[in-house]
Amino acid sequence: MxxxxxxxxxxxxxxxxxxxxxxxxxxxxLTNEIVTPFQSVIGNYSAPAGVxxxxxxxxxxxxxxxxxxxxxxxxxxxxxxxxFLVDIHPAFLMIYVLSILFLFIFGNSFLLxxxxxxxxxxxxxxxxxxxxxxxxxxxxxxxxxxxxxLSGILMYAKMKYWSGQGTGGAY
Numbered sequence: 001m002x003x004x005x006x007x008x009x010x011x012x013x014x015x016x017x018x019x020x021x022x023x024x025x026x027x028x029x030l031t032n033e034i035v036t037p038f039q040s041v042i043g044n045y046s047a048p049a050g051v052x053x054x055x056x057x058x059x060x061x062x063x064x065x066x067x068x069x070x071x072x073x074x075x076x077x078x079x080x081x082x083x084f085l086v087d088i089h090p091a092f093l094m095i096y097v098l099s100i101l102f103l104f105i106f107g108n109s110f111l112l113x114x115x116x117x118x119x120x121x122x123x124x125x126x127x128x129x130x131x132x133x134x135x136x137x138x139x140x141x142x143x144x145x146x147x148x149x150l151s152g153i154l155m156y157a158k159m160k161y162w163s164g165q166g167t168g169g170a171y
Contacts, residue, residue, distance in 0.1 A: 009151075014107060103148075107141075
């Protein structure tokens with residue numbers, strides 16, 4: 001498929017990240033709702049079993065935070081690879097800039113929805129179990145700005161180094 005502007009890649013990336021963070025808190029909440037009472041009940045029957053369940057539960061919540069952040073960075077890497085491989089024309093720079101502007105305008109609304117969702121679904125336990133996710137969510141605008149700038153540089157600066165990329169001829 002011959003695409004000349006890849007602005008939708010950034011927008012799809014944004015919605016994938018929001019979806020990952022929503023799935024992360026939902027799965028963590030479900031895990032806590034199931035495992036915490038089970039840990040209490042099994043601990044009444046056998047203290048070592050309660051400790052073992054607590055250890056596994058704590059390891060899972062730590063692992064889950066790392067897994068969500070890993071998925072976020074995997075999406076960032078895939079976005080950068082996509083940005084590098086796309087063949088663009090300099091005339092589409094305005095479309096890219098406008099779509100990024102709309103992303104930041106409407107993205108703040110989606111971040112507010114994400115915050116409300118975390119407040120609705122998550123408790124202080126879940127937010128305490130996800131320090132890496134909380135850091136990314138709290139600094140999401142700055143992180144997105146860096147990602148947008150780097151992906152834009154990857155898309156538009158490579159034309160200078162490889163003749164024929166996006167312009168149909170050498171400079």
